[in-house]
Amino acid sequence: MxxxxxxxxxxxxxTERDGHLPAFNETFEHFGLPVRWSEDEYADKLKIGGGKERMASLFADPEFVRAASIPEDEDARRDLLARWHRTKTAAFKRLVSEGRIxxxxxxxxxxxxxxxxxxxxxxxxxxxxxxxxxxxxxxxxxxxxxxxxxxxxxxxxxxxxxxxxxxxxxxxxxxxxxxxxxxxxxxxxxxxxxxxxxxxxxxxxxxxxxxxxxxxxxxxxxxxxxxxxxxxxxxxxxxxxxxxxxxxxxxxxxxxxxxx
Incomplete structure (x- = not known):
């Protein structure tokens, strides 16, 4: 072969249950976002390929958009997603380095x-x-x-x-x-x-x-x-x-x- x-x-x-899910939730807490994904909710998010794309799915919820003061401008949203994702990636890498995965x-x-x-x-x-x-x-x-x-x-x-x-x-x-x-x-x-x-x-x-x-x-x-x-x-x-x-x-x- x-x-x-x-x-x-x-x-x-x-990595999903022990790494990505806690890293997402840690990121949400860091930015003061009114969301925490349960294991069942995250299982549904796994149907979406890519971490930024999973986070972007939050923008489809008008209540979340209002509560988190998400900007309407698409460029501003992309910048926001990039910041969230950098923080999430750092949290995930820390979990890996700690031997948690x-x-x-x-x-x-x-x-x-x-x-x-x-x-x-x-x-x-x-x-x-x-x-x-x-x-x-x-x-x-x-x-x-x-x-x-x-x-x-x-x-x-x-x-x-x-x-x-x-x-x-x-x-x-x-x-x-x-x-x-x-x-x-x-x-x-x-x-x-x-x-x-x-x-x-x-x-x-x-x-x-x-x-x-x-x-x-x-x-x-x-x-x-x-x-x-x-x-x-x-x-x-x-x-x-x-x-x-x-x-x-x-x-x-x-x-x-x-x-x-």
């Missing part, structure tokens, strides 16, 4: 092994570049992270489920789409990968387990690690035959005959 491309949030680590099972095992096997490994995410880099370095260490190119934030005009981020990664890294596997955790991410003509393995999390993953070649509870409970295989349309945890051979089998 030539390419292995990971999403960040929910794939490299369970450990990597998901299998990540610190699979990524170095894939690199050592000669695969091109990358990360493609709708989150801010700084946040993604922080999570990656926390998950695999700086030495390994330095070998993994990151495509994130506003490097493309449209975010997932638009396939632009994956098309960019394939183009920049000269990957063969027929020999590249994406690892995602959400339907939006799966649709982005499928739209770019890439096979996709899904590792679900608490926010996404109930979503529709019909286009995925393999759906599992996690990548797994030796000594952990066996992974749960929720759907398998590939040639992979996972054991207690996924191996590089399983990932290769997901691509062989598994493209959408």
């Amino acid at each position: 030539s390419g292995l491309v990971f999403d960040c949030d929910g794939v490299l680590a369970d 450990p990597p998901r099972p299998g990540i610190s095992r699979i990524i170095p092994a894939a690199l050592d096997a000669g695969w091109t490994v990358a990360v493609a995410s709708t989150s801010a570049q700084e946040s993604v880099q922080a999570v990656l370095e926390s998950a695999v260490g700086k030495e390994v992270a330095d070998r993994v190119p990151v495509f994130a934030g506003d490097v493309v005009p449209a975010k997932k489920p638009d396939p632009a981020i994956y098309r960019l990664a394939v183009s920049r890294l000269s990957l063969d789409p027929a020999d590249t596997l994406v690892v995602e955790d959400s339907r939006n991410g799966l649709l982005a990968a499928a739209g770019a003509g890439l096979a996709c393995l899904v590792t679900v999390n608490g926010y996404t387990r109930g979503e529709d993953f019909a286009e995925a070649v393999l759906v599992v509870s996690e990548l797994g690690d030796p000594g952990r409970p066996p992974v749960q295989v929720l759907a398998n349309r590939s040639g992979a035959t996972p054991g207690d945890y996924l191996t590089l051979e399983d990932l290769s089998a997901c691509v062989q005959g598994g493209n959408p």
Whole structure:
């Protein structure tokens, strides 16, 4: 296999519940905004790709706009969003540096092994570049992270489920789409990968387990690690035959005959 491309949030680590949600709420408190997202409310916000875009959804609520004295001018709103998002990104990075967001099972095992096997490994995410880099370095260490190119934030005009981020990664890294596997955790991410003509393995999390993953070649509870409970295989349309945890051979089998 030539390419292995990971999403960040929910794939490299369970960042949404333990990182992004508290960072959003800390930012709202910092700016004195009359909103705090519950876990259920945030689950709904996850249908929107991108942190600034999730924050911008608050502008659709006239009561919030009045209570927070949000300006009507679009340029002023963009500046406001940028300030909010910078503060939120700093809060998120602090949570990562404090060790509050450990990597998901299998990540610190699979990524170095894939690199050592000669695969091109990358990360493609709708989150801010700084946040993604922080999570990656926390998950695999700086030495390994330095070998993994990151495509994130506003490097493309449209975010997932638009396939632009994956098309960019394939183009920049000269990957063969027929020999590249994406690892995602959400339907939006799966649709982005499928739209770019890439096979996709899904590792679900608490926010996404109930979503529709019909286009995925393999759906599992996690990548797994030796000594952990066996992974749960929720759907398998590939040639992979996972054991207690996924191996590089399983990932290769997901691509062989598994493209959408």
